[in-house]
Amino acid sequence: MIIDLTGRSAIVTGASGGIGKAIATALAAAGAKVAVNYLSSGDAAEEAVASIRSLGGQAVAIQADVSLAEGAEKLAREAKEAFGEPIEILVNNAGHLVQRLSNEEMTEDLYERIMDVNLKSAVFVAKAIIPGMKASGNGRIVNLTSVAAHNGGGPGASIYAASKAAVIAYTKGLAKELAGSGINANAISPGFIGGTAFHSTFTSAGAREATIQGIPLRREGTPEDVAGVALFLVSELSAYITGETIEVNGGMYMR
Template sequence: MSFDLTGKVALVTGASGGIGRAIAAALAASGAKVIVNYLNSREAAEEAVESIRQNGGEAVAIQADVSKAGEAELLVSEAERAFGRPVELLVNNAGHLVQRIPNEEMTEEHYSRIMDVNLKSAVFVSKAVIPGMKAAGGGCIVNLTSVAAHNGGGPGASIYAASKAAVIAYTKGLAKEQAVSGIRVNAISPGFIGNTAFHATFTSAAAREATVKGIPLGREGTPEDVAGVALFLVSDLSAYLTGETIEVNGGMFMR
């Protein structure tokens, strides 16, 4: 058993920065051919690809709005054409809080944006890769959820938290459904991961300091902390693991 992913094609959604970029780099360093999906940040995605190539890996950047089912399907088709074989490793990392909005101010549009980017994207990108995984004899899907799924999130994040809780339930259901096809499905639930656009945008310095004080390991997490778990979940080292959610939060939430 090893982390050797040589020859496998991996698709990481929302991979132009932060956690997604770290996961893409980790998979490429272990031999996978990586598709770096991005929405708007073309320059950042190309930088991620170039970094992988400079370290001896193979990668391409492909733009798609994975919150739209049609674009999710096209993304997978382009990914398969890029390397001439099916996607065998999928990391559904794309997700967003979008904006902190109290429930009494909730609009249908905001609700849909949150649910689409966090849950719908995982559902339809997974749907698109499954036929290829079956043809290849199996594969691995990793969904990114959040500690917010357990604690309800911060102010104005109730729908975000609900969408991430739905990702956990979806992971379990899909794992049961696809086990017979040799497709394993697991989730990662990050806690407070620093050096990400999420906290740079939505978390104040005071809230950041207070949160770290409550983390038993005494520090913010890093994107690389999450990437290491993703690498484990798509490797042979987790061959008997499916339907599980791994908490990566330094002890701030323990099940």
């Protein structure tokens, strides 16, 4: 079966590179009009849009700080204006470890920054988009969590892990809240995914190799591995799935 998203509009947050870019590209390739959200990487976002357009897709780059409620509202408003229709697909990909720091050293400011970018962003972008989805009677929300939500993460990442665990619980509650409205909400939990700024910034070469050796499939994942699952979850193939978290980790964590 071919997934066809023609006639549907989407937002992917944090989509200027890595997993977000791969998801935006996959949705556009399936026919969706895609808003590529970014915070500060404007050039990269425009490159992602240009790449999508070169392949015949439709996309627009929208700057917004989705860790702020007003930024989430701005993104929803500008995406609707750009496409002239309600957004029916939302992928909350924006997220960040921000900084590795032990609980002994944790500051209130860093705690809030981590929780805001990982959890608050998903909550308030969804809040801004849900009314339009309800009006159209059709919607798909996909929230990105992490394997850290299950295992507590690496050194200095306990708050990040907690924020991603909260995303899983939030997704379940949201799925129940929206049941009957034609809107499904699910989550994707990536494991060790290469080709992203996350591991380039926070993971040493030695830790990377050790992690790969512990993965049953013996390789790190790719952004495209995650994008394929996102494409499935926003399509009609997943019509009877809601409140679920799908693990994309090569077997490093099995439920």
